[in-house]
Amino acid sequence: MEGPSTSTSSGGRFFFGVLFTISELLLFGSVSLFVYWVIWHDTGFAWSKNRNEQFNLHAILMIIGFVFLNGQAMLVYKLLHRCRKIYVKIIHCIIFVCSISAITIGMVAGIQAQHNMAPGATIRHFYSLHSWVGLVAIGLFALQFVAGFVSFLILLCCDKATANFRARLLPTHVTFGLIIYSLAVIASISGLLQVARSRLSGKEGKPNYKEFEEPTIIINAVGCCLIGLAILLPYIIRNCGQRSRHSPNFHISH
Numbered sequence: 097m098e099g100p101s102t103s104t105s106s107g108g109r110f111f112f113g114v115l116f117t118i119s120e121l122l123l124f125g126s127v128s129l130f131v132y133w134v135i136w137h138d139t140g141f142a143w144s145k146n147r148n149e150q151f152n153l154h155a156i157l158m159i160i161g162f163v164f165l166n167g168q169a170m171l172v173y174k175l176l177h178r179c180r181k182i183y184v185k186i187i188h189c190i191i192f193v194c195s196i197s198a199i200t201i202g203m204v205a206g207i208q209a210q211h212n213m214a215p216g217a218t219i220r221h222f223y224s225l226h227s228w229v230g231l232v233a234i235g236l237f238a239l240q241f242v243a244g245f246v247s248f249l250i251l252l253c254c255d256k257a258t259a260n261f262r263a264r265l266l267p268t269h270v271t272f273g274l275i276i277y278s279l280a281v282i283a284s285i286s287g288l289l290q291v292a293r294s295r296l297s298g299k300e301g302k303p304n305y306k307e308f309e310e311p312t313i314i315i316n317a318v319g320c321c322l323i324g325l326a327i328l329l330p331y332i333i334r335n336c337g338q339r340s341r342h343s344p345n346f347h348i349s350h
């Protein structure tokens with residue numbers, strides 16, 4: 097009997113079509129809501145002496161690189177499962193390269209923004225839980241990229257000889273991809289809380305997070321989009337497009 101986890105039944109295809117649409121809405125929603133918040137309720141984005149503006153740049157580049165592009169790179173595998181594997185791998189890899197570029201620039205912006213303090217104030221790096229989770233996510237992401245690049249693209253040069261090895265590595269690659277995605281969501285949510293703590297403190301004329309007005313609601317909505325993605329993406333990646341072990345094409349498709 098076929099459940100929703102098989103891509104072959106039309107009910108299953110419809111179900112996953114709905115899940116894909118919701119995840120795209122959440123991906124675009126998290127980026128556009130945060131941009132709206134920064135432009136309408138905060139000081140905007142800039143690589144400048146203004147600490148807040150530069151942290152906003154850090155935040156949006158991290159959300160785009162780690163959550164939006166990373167999410168698209170994973171979904172592309174499921175969306176294009178009928179295309180030739182090599183083309184899908186190349187698209188997957190190109191999106192990852194864009195994602196790495198955004199993350200690298202975002203991280204430099206974040207570290208440099210810590211230096212834009214009032215004269216005489218002590219500069220502290222990596223003191224927060226947010227930065228610790230972020231560093232773990234970045235470290236694992238870098239390892240995953242190198243391992244994935246070597247095993248799935250370079251080893252393609254000797255496709256037949258390495259096919260078994262690559263097939264055995266695939267579940268680990270997928271699991272780590274999902275773990276890293278969850279860590280990126282945790283890092284982003286804790287980053288949102290850092291921002292809420294300082295910019296919505298209610299002091300010196302700043303809006304108050306506790307007053308539950310538009311700035312609070314938008315920050316919370318971005319967080320909810322991210323949590324939705326952390327739930328939906330692993331479900332799609334684990335269940336969509338999988339064929340039954342008894343299907344005649346099972347071994348070919350893996």
Ligand code: HEM
Binds near residue numbers: 151159207284291
């Ligand atoms: C996966 C995404 C993210 C990662 C990996 C990450 C990583 C980091 C790291 C490593 C630092 C420490 C920089 C230093 O001390 O020199 C940092 C600082 C900071 N980040 Fe992020 N970040 C992410 C997303 C965000 C988001 C979405 C926001 C805001 C909405 C944000 C806001 C901040 C702020 C305000 C700081 C300075 C305060 C602190 O060190 O905690 N970050 N981030």
